[in-house]
Amino acid sequence: MKARRLEWAAPDRLVGEIREYLSHEARQVDVSEIAAAVAERGDAALLELTAKFDAPEAESLSLRVGEEIALDALNALDPAVREALEIAVANVGEVAEAQLHAAEKTVELPQGQTVTVGEVPVGAAGIYAPGGRASYPSTVVMGCVTARRAGVERVVLVAPPGPDGTIDPTTLAAAALCEVDEIYAVGGAQAIFALARGTETIRPVDVIAGPGNAWVQAAKRAVFGEVGIDSLAGPSDLTVVIGEETNLKWAALDLCAQAEHGEESPLVAVATAPGLLDRLEAEVEAAAAANPSVNDCRLALVEAPSVFEAIALVDLIAPEHLQLMTADAIALAGKFRTAGCVFVGNETGTAFGDYVAGSNHVLPTDGTGRIFGPLSPSTFRRGTARVSLNADAVRRLAGPLDALARAEGLPVHGLSATTRANPDQETK
Numbered sequence: 001m002k003a004r005r006l007e008w009a010a011p012d013r014l015v016g017e018i019r020e021y022l023s024h025e026a027r028q029v030d031v032s033e034i035a036a037a038v039a040e041r042g043d044a045a046l047l048e049l050t051a052k053f054d055a056p057e058a059e060s061l062s063l064r065v066g067e068e069i070a071l072d073a074l075n076a077l078d079p080a081v082r083e084a085l086e087i088a089v090a091n092v093g094e095v096a097e098a099q100l101h102a103a104e105k106t107v108e109l110p111q112g113q114t115v116t117v118g119e120v121p122v123g124a125a126g127i128y129a130p131g132g133r134a135s136y137p138s139t140v141v142m143g144c145v146t147a148r149r150a151g152v153e154r155v156v157l158v159a160p161p162g163p164d165g166t167i168d169p170t171t172l173a174a175a176a177l178c179e180v181d182e183i184y185a186v187g188g189a190q191a192i193f194a195l196a197r198g199t200e201t202i203r204p205v206d207v208i209a210g211p212g213n214a215w216v217q218a219a220k221r222a223v224f225g226e227v228g229i230d231s232l233a234g235p236s237d238l239t240v241v242i243g244e245e246t247n248l249k250w251a252a253l254d255l256c257a258q259a260e261h262g263e264e265s266p267l268v269a270v271a272t273a274p275g276l277l278d279r280l281e282a283e284v285e286a287a288a289a290a291n292p293s294v295n296d297c298r299l300a301l302v303e304a305p306s307v308f309e310a311i312a313l314v315d316l317i318a319p320e321h322l323q324l325m326t327a328d329a330i331a332l333a334g335k336f337r338t339a340g341c342v343f344v345g346n347e348t349g350t351a352f353g354d355y356v357a358g359s360n361h362v363l364p365t366d367g368t369g370r371i372f373g374p375l376s377p378s379t380f381r382r383g384t385a386r387v388s389l390n391a392d393a394v395r396r397l398a399g400p401l402d403a404l405a406r407a408e409g410l411p412v413h414g415l416s417a418t419t420r421a422n423p424d425q426e427t428k
Helices: 011-022 032-041 043-053 067-075 079-101 137-149 169-177 188-197 214-223 248-259 277-290 307-317 329-333 350-355 391-407 411-421
Strands: 104-108 114-121 124-128 154-159 182-185 207-209 238-242 267-271 299-303 321-325 341-344 381-388
Touching: 032 043, 079 391, 124 137, 124 188, 137 154, 137 169, 137 207, 154 188, 188 207, 188 214, 238 248, 238 307, 248 267, 248 277, 248 321, 248 350, 267 277, 267 307, 277 299, 321 329, 321 350, 329 341, 341 350, 391 411
Parallel strands: 124 154, 124 207, 154 182, 238 267, 238 321, 267 299, 321 341
Antiparallel strands: 104 114, 114 381
16 A cells, blocks of 8 residues: 655645546557447457457357346355345345435435435536527527526536627527526537636536537537536437328428528438328428528438337437327327437427427437436436444444455455454454
8 A cells, every 4th residue: 555645735736636646647548440340340340359358268259148147147146145236236226216206315224224315416517509500599598597406506608609709699698597607609619628628717617518519519528527418419300200190281390490400400200101201291392492591401201110110210210309290199208218308299399399398408319319318407416325334234234245245356345344343353
């Protein structure tokens, strides 16, 4: 054990010294060849690389581990280790359940210990409001109000200025209405890097949220881990599911409204009955011709053989916006798992969600709804946990802990517990 005493200094200075002392020289690696190999050769590349780096002595390899192999391993497990795992599974499950239902809740577990779970807001949030073809005061509202309601003390807005170097006045008005703490006239990837890492003028934030173009999304990917991000939001997209009862004129207007965001906005229409797509296409062409603000986007038209197959398709698409305009929309709405936001029924156009319905329009795009959800207060909050053990809980848990720790090859973890359980005995 190597120890070094660091003299107290201003926190922002001391943290740098601590990081410098604890840091190890980074090992530079290039994973581009591995990425290319997996992209080009799939499983064959995985097997080859596993054999090279992890299992050079294996006679054969399989990527998939069968269920029966796992069950055999469980049945052969040391009983003490199995008991320890079962306790861990039960206790972690109860604590996780508590996190779903309470801002802060104390769970009293059978062995006598308590775990208190809750949430606290991050200290600072950066909201990105796009510019370019249009101004987005609505995004200011979506991001800044949500961050403030989450309890964030410092809310920062960045937005690209117009040709004259100033931010659109409506965007600034929205910022004032939302009582934003700091506003910066900067956009693009450079704004994201400034929010994440700071400059002479802009102090770093803890979480960055807001939609943007490919440059903004690439920058968010690059800083993820240094800061939290909401999702990868942009460019905007829409999928519409239509049936015989769909008002096709409304559906066409909804698709055209989405096309106002830019030529790169992907649009999809999925029909659950024959003969609808030609009529929808004609309605779209008429609406687009009558509205110059509609960009020349690409629209994919698909006729699904059944409603169930339409659901499966849409879940793979993982659209940012999903409009269900079929007669059974209410019944179907709960069956979709990957859409950023679902708009139910003929009357419920995506535009309502973009502006005034109350849902958040900062949503995951490009299929990332599989792993991200809409912007919400949870984006700007982090979980906390506090653990407290009494003497009885220590005695009851030390044995299982020791068994599990030794199974992992970490015996001193077990020693730290058994010593507490038997303070008057020498523990080996």
